[in-house]
Amino acid sequence: MASSRLERIGNIYSRVRGLLRSGAMKPEDKPIWYEVYEAFPPKVEPQYGRKASEITIHPIFYPEDIVRAKFYERFGSPGLISLANNEYPTPCQKFLDRYKEMEKGFSDENELFEAVAKVMEEEKSVPESVSSNQPDNGTSMASMFSSAVSKSQPQPKINVGDLLTEK
Amino acid sequence: MEYEAAVKGPLKLKGTANKDIQKKLKKKNKEKNAASLKVDQLADIKESELKEISDPLKFPDYFGVRKLFRIKDLFDARIHYGHKDGTLDPNMKPYIFGSRLGHLIFDLDKTAEMLQDALNFTAHIAYRGGIILFVSHCPQHTLTVENAAKQAGEYAHAREWDFHIFTNSEKVYNGVTRLPDLVILLSTLNPQMQEHTAVKDAAKMCIPTIGIVDSNSNPNLITYPIPGNDDSPAAVQLYCNLFRDAILLGKSKKPVEVY
Numbered sequence: 001m002a003s004s005r006l007e008r009i010g011n012i013y014s015r016v017r018g019l020l021r022s023g024a025m026k027p028e029d030k031p032i033w034y035e036v037y038e039a040f041p042p043k044v045e046p047q048y049g050r051k052a053s054e055i056t057i058h059p060i061f062y063p064e065d066i067v068r069a070k071f072y073e074r075f076g077s078p079g080l081i082s083l084a085n086n087e088y089p090t091p092c093q094k095f096l097d098r099y100k101e102m103e104k105g106f107s108d109e110n111e112l113f114e115a116v117a118k119v120m121e122e123e124k125s126v127p128e129s130v131s132s133n134q135p136d137n138g139t140s141m142a143s144m145f146s147s148a149v150s151k152s153q154p155q156p157k158i159n160v161g162d163l164l165t166e167k
Numbered sequence: 168m169e170y171e172a173a174v175k176g177p178l179k180l181k182g183t184a185n186k187d188i189q190k191k192l193k194k195k196n197k198e199k200n201a202a203s204l205k206v207d208q209l210a211d212i213k214e215s216e217l218k219e220i221s222d223p224l225k226f227p228d229y230f231g232v233r234k235l236f237r238i239k240d241l242f243d244a245r246i247h248y249g250h251k252d253g254t255l256d257p258n259m260k261p262y263i264f265g266s267r268l269g270h271l272i273f274d275l276d277k278t279a280e281m282l283q284d285a286l287n288f289t290a291h292i293a294y295r296g297g298i299i300l301f302v303s304h305c306p307q308h309t310l311t312v313e314n315a316a317k318q319a320g321e322y323a324h325a326r327e328w329d330f331h332i333f334t335n336s337e338k339v340y341n342g343v344t345r346l347p348d349l350v351i352l353l354s355t356l357n358p359q360m361q362e363h364t365a366v367k368d369a370a371k372m373c374i375p376t377i378g379i380v381d382s383n384s385n386p387n388l389i390t391y392p393i394p395g396n397d398d399s400p401a402a403v404q405l406y407c408n409l410f411r412d413a414i415l416l417g418k419s420k421k422p423v424e425v426y
Contacts (some may be wrong), residue, residue: 032292039291058265
């Protein structure tokens with residue numbers, strides 16, 4: 001029985017159809033999937049050398065992301081967040097909910113943010129503000145580096161000769 | 168070993184299975200023609216019997232595979248998570264919804280549509296008595312895949328792929344072999360991040376493939392690709408359950424064999 005192993009030419013359907021039409025494959029040897037494929041062809045025909053379409057992948061951003069960025073800048077990360085747990089909202093989510101509630105009363109974004117921050121801090125629903133602490137406790141790389149430099153002690157001078165002579 | 172059983176079916180030549188089905192379809196058609204001639208007897212035939220003697224291929228969803236899942240199930244199983252921007256295969260661009268801070272997100276509407284097509288195809292192949300082979304090379308998911316195949320009453324190859332088991336099967340197994348009629352790939356990459364040999368080999372041997380293609384995989388050679396996450400255990404478990412259910416649905420409507 002004939003077969004065609006050229007996977008880069010056409011697809012399995014076109015090859016089997018060709019074999020059947022030419023008589024190389026007998027109708028009783030038709031594969032089981034042939035009729036099913038004819039009835040339900042795939043939405044995109046499989047083809048080895050199909051050129052990729054020129055689609056640009058767009059970044060996904062939401063209007064709330066601006067508030068989220070400000071929140072994390074001010075309050076930092078709460079530590080561990082369980083992504084699987086949908087029951088309890090994270091501090092950031094609670095902040096956003098309160099932000100939406102209080103949105104109508106303010107026209108300026110910064111004022112609104114400060115107002116919500118104040119309310120949440122009073123309720124102690126958010127961690128302590130990062131900027132209100134000393135610079136040593138900052139979570140950014142730059143602040144951590146500068147604090148490490150200031151904390152580091154001068155290294156003792158090691159004389160290798162002394163090490164070797166002393167036993 | 169299961170992978171031996173996967174390709175070394177009962178000692179039948181390739182055409183025989185089709186002949187059995189041809190015989191069954193001829194019998195069905197005879198019944199159908201006899202029924203259509205006797206017009207007054209049509210009313211006596213119950214609706215369920217009428218459905219059984221008509222061709223399943225003419226119904227858009229004969230086995231009801233659309234009821235097997237909702238888009239929320241895909242979301243909960245984290246199927247919309249792709250890899251990062253840098254590893255994107257250009258052929259996967261049409262299926263990506265967008266990029267969230269570098270992480271690619273699949274368009275679940277498209278995934279759902281393609282998954283329905285794939286499940287429908289699987290059910291029809293199972294209905295027609297086809298051999299279905301589940302293939303995966305991710306060691307993490309070996310147990311999930313093999314269990315799903317066992318429950319479906321089909322076969323699985325979730326170990327290191329032996330070259331030539333499709334292309335030179337008669338030498339490898341020392342006898343006449345029947346190759347699978349459908350290959351379901353739970354991951355189209357092997358642990359070396361290269362395309363799994365089964366993709367190319369199935370295309371060579373004219374075997375249709377259904378494959379879960381992640382954002383770093385190439386869907387071109389796969390007959391019914393399903394864009395989605397192939398790494399999370401929850402995602403793989405969902406796919407295995409869906410394919411197993413589709414196969415069982417197809418088999419449940421299998422016509423009773425009359426010899």
